[in-house]
Amino acid sequence: MNTLSFASSVLFPSTCQQRLHYNRLRLHSNRLYKFSLSVYCYDSCLACSSIKLHPAHARRLLACATNPPEEGGVAVMNFEELGEKDWSILESDSTNSKEDLGKIDQIMRAGNVTETSKVLISLGSDDFVDRLAESCPCQFLLVVHDSLLSLASIKERHDEVKCWQGELIYVPEKWTPFDVVFLYFLPALPFKLEEIFKALASRCSPGARVVISHLKGRPALEQQRQQYPDIIVADLPDRSHLEKVASDHSFTLKEYVDDSSFYLAVLEYKA
Known part of the structure; x- marks a missing residue:
């Protein structure tokens, strides 16, 4: 049985004290899997019986019970009401295309991941997380995401991956400290670049690599910004701005690609 623990979630605040088990979380396209999710909740006990996901993540229903499953009383809630965004923006329109997989491989190589690396992925696509987990063995892999459902799906596919x-x-x-940080979709992070690098400076090991990318x-x-205005909240930094902010926090720009079909910036931490 897989167990996934979150410090915070869109379902329940992390400050609560009572432990509860979501005993049957079912997900991953049209296939159903058993999954165990452990979270903290308020003193009022809520038991979740199942979550079913449409492949396109367009509709998400959460079935919750105010009493234990055996006591009945199951109610159905629309998951969007709980704050879950449409993160399908992360997935390629041409899933597993040769060109996109080549770009993903280029992003992974930029991180110089080794078997002793501690790696963090922020807002990674399914393709990227899967490919990194399967082809780049490392000491520790942490995936950070805003979406509880995305993390649950990742945990179901890769039990060894830590999810937060x-x-x-x-x-x-x-x-911490992390040896490699992949900021796979920086424009969705609701923070100034200065805040991000300040946080990374206190969480990276000497020589750590930070890889910023957009597939x-x-x-x-800019097209995605029109379609997903609630997700695209920032820009990809230009070279001069990135170098200035990075330098202020002891990072050095090692590689920079900004063309019409690919963005990649690789930085190294000089503690």
């Missing part, structure tokens, strides 16, 4: 639901700048320092590049980002 919350914001990048609040990642607990108990898992489709700046022009595609």
Whole structure:
């Protein structure tokens, strides 16, 4: 049985004290899987019986019970009402295309992941997380995401991956220092670049690599901004701004690509 623990979630605040078990979380496209999710909740006991996901993540229903499952009383809630955004923006329109997989491999290589690396991925796509987990063995892999459902799906596919639901700048320092940080979709992070690098400076090991990427590049980002205004809240930094902010927090720009179909920036931490 897989167990997934979150310090915070869109369902229940992390400050609560009573432990509860979501005993049958079912997900991953049209296939159903058993999953165990452990969270903290308020003193009023809520038992979740199942979550079913549409492949396109367009509709998400959460079935919750105010009493234990055996006592009945199950109610159905629309998951969007609980704050879950449509993160399908992260997934490629041409899933597993040769071109996109080549770009993903280029992003992974930029991180120089080794078997002793402690790696953090922020807002990674399914393709990226899967490929990294399967082809780049490392000591520790943490995926940070805003979406509880995305993390649950990742945990179902890769039990060895650590998942944390919350914001990048609040990642607990108990898992640090990181040797590699992939900011796979920076424009969705609701923080100034200065705040992000300040947080990373206190969580990276000497020589750590930070890889910022966008699989489709700046022009595609502007199109995505029109379609997903609630998710795209920032820009991809230009070279001069990135170098200035990075330098202020002891990071050095090692590689920079900003063309019409791909964005990649690689930085190294000089503690």
